[in-house]
Amino acid sequence: MVGGGSLSRRPGTLSGDGKLLLCPCGQLVSIYSAVTGQRVGLLVGHTEEVTCVILDPENDNQVYTSSLDATVRLWDYRAGTELRRLEVREPVKHMVVQKELGVAYFSVQTREGSGRVMLYNVRTGKFSGNALKTRSAGPLALSRMGTLAATFDRHSLFVWRTGVDVYQPLNLRHTKPYTCLAISADNSLIAAGDVSGRILIWRSFEHSVPSALRQGEHAGKAHPTKEPPLTTVHWHAHPVGALVFSEDGTYLLSGGEEGVLVLWHLETNRRSYLPRLGGPILGLHLSPVDPAKYLARMANNVVCVINTATMKVETMVLGIKLAPHVPMLPPAGVNGGAVAVLPAGSAAALGGGSGGGGVLVLSCDNAELQFYDIARDQHLKLMQVVPRNAISSTESTMSPAAAGSGGGGGGPAPPAPFVVLLALSPDGSVLATVDVRPDAGPYGSTEACLKFWDSAALLKSGSGSNPKGGAPFMLNTRVDEPHRDVVTSLVYHPCRHMVVTTGGSGLDSEFKVWIQEGQRPEAATGVHPITAAITTAATRWRCRSIGGYKSLPMTAAAFSADGSVLAVAAAARVTLWDAESNALVAVLPAAAAGPAAVVGPTAATPLTQLLFIPGTPFLVSSSATCLAVYNLLTATLHWCLPLHAMSISADAAYGLLAVAIPVIAEEARQQQPQQQQHQGVAPAAAQQQAPKIKAAAQQRPVPRSCHVVVFDPRDSTPRYHCHVPGAARVHLTHLPAPAAAAGGSSGSGEGAEGCSPLLILRDSRQYSLAAVPGSKALLNPAKSQGGALESDPALSAFEAAFGKPMVPDKASGAAAPMDTDVPAGAATVPAVGGRPRWADLFDAPSHALPPPTALADSFLKLLTSTDV
Numbered sequence: 001m002v003g004g005g006s007l008s009r010r011p012g013t014l015s016g017d018g019k020l021l022l023c024p025c026g027q028l029v030s031i032y033s034a035v036t037g038q039r040v041g042l043l044v045g046h047t048e049e050v051t052c053v054i055l056d057p058e059n060d061n062q063v064y065t066s067s068l069d070a071t072v073r074l075w076d077y078r079a080g081t082e083l084r085r086l087e088v089r090e091p092v093k094h095m096v097v098q099k100e101l102g103v104a105y106f107s108v109q110t111r112e113g114s115g116r117v118m119l120y121n122v123r124t125g126k127f128s129g130n131a132l133k134t135r136s137a138g139p140l141a142l143s144r145m146g147t148l149a150a151t152f153d154r155h156s157l158f159v160w161r162t163g164v165d166v167y168q169p170l171n172l173r174h175t176k177p178y179t180c181l182a183i184s185a186d187n188s189l190i191a192a193g194d195v196s197g198r199i200l201i202w203r204s205f206e207h208s209v210p211s212a213l214r215q216g217e218h219a220g221k222a223h224p225t226k227e228p229p230l231t232t233v234h235w236h237a238h239p240v241g242a243l244v245f246s247e248d249g250t251y252l253l254s255g256g257e258e259g260v261l262v263l264w265h266l267e268t269n270r271r272s273y274l275p276r277l278g279g280p281i282l283g284l285h286l287s288p289v290d291p292a293k294y295l296a297r298m299a300n301n302v303v304c305v306i307n308t309a310t311m312k313v314e315t316m317v318l319g320i321k322l323a324p325h326v327p328m329l330p331p332a333g334v335n336g337g338a339v340a341v342l343p344a345g346s347a348a349a350l351g352g353g354s355g356g357g358g359v360l361v362l363s364c365d366n367a368e369l370q371f372y373d374i375a376r377d378q379h380l381k382l383m384q385v386v387p388r389n390a391i392s393s394t395e396s397t398m399s400p401a402a403a404g405s406g407g408g409g410g411g412p413a414p415p416a417p418f419v420v421l422l423a424l425s426p427d428g429s430v431l432a433t434v435d436v437r438p439d440a441g442p443y444g445s446t447e448a449c450l451k452f453w454d455s456a457a458l459l460k461s462g463s464g465s466n467p468k469g470g471a472p473f474m475l476n477t478r479v480d481e482p483h484r485d486v487v488t489s490l491v492y493h494p495c496r497h498m499v500v501t502t503g504g505s506g507l508d509s510e511f512k513v514w515i516q517e518g519q520r521p522e523a524a525t526g527v528h529p530i531t532a533a534i535t536t537a538a539t540r541w542r543c544r545s546i547g548g549y550k551s552l553p554m555t556a557a558a559f560s561a562d563g564s565v566l567a568v569a570a571a572a573r574v575t576l577w578d579a580e581s582n583a584l585v586a587v588l589p590a591a592a593a594g595p596a597a598v599v600g601p602t603a604a605t606p607l608t609q610l611l612f613i614p615g616t617p618f619l620v621s622s623s624a625t626c627l628a629v630y631n632l633l634t635a636t637l638h639w640c641l642p643l644h645a646m647s648i649s650a651d652a653a654y655g656l657l658a659v660a661i662p663v664i665a666e667e668a669r670q671q672q673p674q675q676q677q678h679q680g681v682a683p684a685a686a687q688q689q690a691p692k693i694k695a696a697a698q699q700r701p702v703p704r705s706c707h708v709v710v711f712d713p714r715d716s717t718p719r720y721h722c723h724v725p726g727a728a729r730v731h732l733t734h735l736p737a738p739a740a741a742a743g744g745s746s747g748s749g750e751g752a753e754g755c756s757p758l759l760i761l762r763d764s765r766q767y768s769l770a771a772v773p774g775s776k777a778l779l780n781p782a783k784s785q786g787g788a789l790e791s792d793p794a795l796s797a798f799e800a801a802f803g804k805p806m807v808p809d810k811a812s813g814a815a816a817p818m819d820t821d822v823p824a825g826a827a828t829v830p831a832v833g834g835r836p837r838w839a840d841l842f843d844a845p846s847h848a849l850p851p852p853t854a855l856a857d858s859f860l861k862l863l864t865s866t867d868v
Contacts, residue, residue: 003768004761005026006026007301008298011283012053015288021034022077027050029050034315051094062074068093087125088120090110098146104121105120115153134151165213183245185245189201196234199252201266208227236256236258236262238258240254242256244294246291259298261273283296323765339761342360342361342424350381359374361422361431363422385419388416417436418436420448421434430454434451434482436449449480450501454474456473489557494562498514499514499541504554510546556569557569558619565579572591575587588619588630589636614655646729651758653736655713656755659709660731662729705727708724708732710758735757736756
């Protein structure tokens with residue numbers, strides 16, 4: 001299953017009857033109902049990002065899609081089938097299709113970095129020539145009559161006549177860079193916006209466009225003897241983001257960072273407004289059916305249908321909003337501390353569907369939390385954590401050209417607050433958040449605020465569901481400055497209403513335990529405390545106790561599965577505490593792995609994450625240089641690997657550990673020349689081009705990608721893995737496995753052969769569910785790359801002694817070998833503190849063990865073997 005992603009970044013379209021919205025979303029095209037806003041279909045086939053979707057001029061039941069995979073495809077979007085494919089020489093950024101002549105113009109980005117406008121015959125698929133050379137691939141515009149096309153390149157606006165031949169363009173130069181353009185339906189007007197917020201409108205310009213064919217490679221800079229009349233209008237304070245003419249050419253619609261749709265009456269230059277759209281406008285597109293309706297794309301991942309006759313938003317489709325753009329985040333926030341999953345069934349209480357896959361809770365811009373239904377790929381609710389209004393950027397955040405034009409605001413924008421950490425109770429009835437307000441404290445310091453929220457559905461007396469439009473949680477307690485410095489972690493107790501925070505610096509570094517006042521211990525008899533109903537006169541939260549360890553920085557915390565043990569990271573060490581008495585139980589040794597490791601108490605890197613694996617005696621810690629697994633029964637380091645774990649997650653049903661690892665930049669650069677040499681280059685020519693290819697690879701940015709590796713904590717050998725391309729960071733969360741799949745316990749052989757669905761959330765806010773191949777854990781058959789986990793099972797000594805058949809190695813088949821997807825040297829590092837092989841001989845339930853006489857022979861062989 002795949003969901004989320006950006007719906008508004010690339011141009012989409014309305015269907016021919018205006019009832020569907022087609023929005024590019026990564027490698028897919030998502031189809032939504034223009035009435036209900038629910039997703040009703042997908043177009044799957046492109047291998048790279050889809051950049052544009054336009055209706056087929058000859059058949060409004062079909063659409064063209066362009067992609068960075070250098071293909072343009074024709075689809076029957078109602079049936080979801082691909083009809084025709086056109087191979088293009090370069091990745092396509094923008095396109096327009098001419099109806100009568102059957103030609104298309106593609107704006108492409110060449111591998112050298114420059115731009116081209118190419119002419120193709122869409123009926124024959126043949127290349128007809130380069131219409132224009134540009135510095136970069138810019139957007140294209142085509143008039144409704146189909147006789148004129150245009151694009152811009154910085155200070156130049158090019159307009160040319162369409163046809164099967166390449167015509168000489170008209171160059172309209174400007175003193176400031178262009179940002180958008182539009183052509184009226186009757187070819188009488190062309191408008192372009194610039195970075196200063198001005199809109200330039202040329203009238204009666206059609207006769208100024210040259211009708212001569214292009215001559216020579218560098219032609220295209222000719223200027224008309226008489227420029228067309230020019231009118232300049234100005235309202236926007238920031239760069240103009242989108243322009244579109246009404247069908248009759250009476251109005252011009254514009255939008256930008258202000259989040260306001262402006263309607264210009266071209267005869268009188270009077271304006272009317274539709275304000276408070278919620279975000280900067282990126283694009284405006286005319287409806288093919290109703291001339292009063294427009295499709296608007298906004299920067300906050302919203303696509304909506306606007307009716308200019310009523311000046312209202314009729315339909316709004318909201319994807320997952322992007323993460324807040326902030327210059328600083330504590331370590332836990334970087335590793336996904338502001339992401340959580342409500343249990344299955346919570347979507348119904350939030351006004352959604354059944355919620356079989358749970359509800360994703362994420363931190364967004366403007367100090368908001370978004371609740372998103374995973375299974376239905378649908379937005380549910382927004383909750384404002386810090387009361388404030390959205391503010392557009394001001395002069396200090398604008399480009400130098402825009403700031404110098406005098407169109408900016410009156411001063412620097414105040415830093416926006418944002419939610420950096422959140423934690424949910426196991427039943428989803430209580431939410432704890434930490435929001436940060438930069439420059440709000442004395443002398444410009446950063447302030448943090450801890451808040452506790454109660455579920456509105458439980459607070460609503462006599463109602464089992466949250467009223468439509470209401471906030472999903474209501475504020476219970478607010479604590480200003482819970483620590484003297486930034487809060488680094490926030491964890492919730494698995495069995496009761498207790499929260500632990502860590503933070504501070506230097507001597508003030510500590511962890512605090514927060515509980516509810518008035519919580520009755522006798523509620524535990526018969527009814528679990530966590531399931532007790534919340535009333536309006538419910539408890540308030542207070543700090544019960546404070547702890548620290550040798551003034552070391554407290555960077556992470558975690559509760560055991562039963563809540564009896566609290567683990568707190570003190571720099572590079574793991575301290576274990578009694579959760580009730582705050583008594584220090586044990587201090588685990590610091591883990592260090594890799595060539596940079598130095599023996600000593602302060603040499604290892606501070607820990608960023610801690611995690612107990614339910615059903616096992618193992619505790620996992622991660623830092624920027626090491627992934628370590630501790631055995632709590634022996635209080636020793638079980639094994640460690642020199643891995644940078646961005647995110648870790650525990651599979652409670654099968655007792656497994658999932659780790660997200662970034663691809664090493666040096667290895668990615670070494671793979672680039674090898675991949676290019678295998679792309680049709682002769683061996684002799686490859687040797688000559690190898691130095692040039694290697695030098696180019698050093699300068700070219702490294703493609704972003706990550707690996708997700710699943711371990712059995714008893715062994716450092718990876719069990720499953722998958723590759724996640726196009727993501728610099730990912731966040732991992734295990735979803736509850738189906739009852740049939742999770743029947744085996746983590747200690748048995750049956751449970752070790754499976755894996756619960758693993759939610760992989762990319763930095764682009766697109767998510768996918770990964771599962772073992774052949775399992776029924778996925779909620780939707782449409783998968784993305786990185787959606788299937790590749791298996792590399794290990795055989796225990798117990799299985800080897802009593803005849804379980806050896807599982808064939810999948811590395812020899814179609815799946816890539818495991819050690820090629822793990823950073824070099826990780827798989828060869830021996831386990832530190834691991835138990836010998838003969839111990840696995842007894843790793844089975846007591847009722848399943850054979851008599852000691854049958855075990856003796858196998859035990860002696862393992863005990864005396866050289867590979868113990």
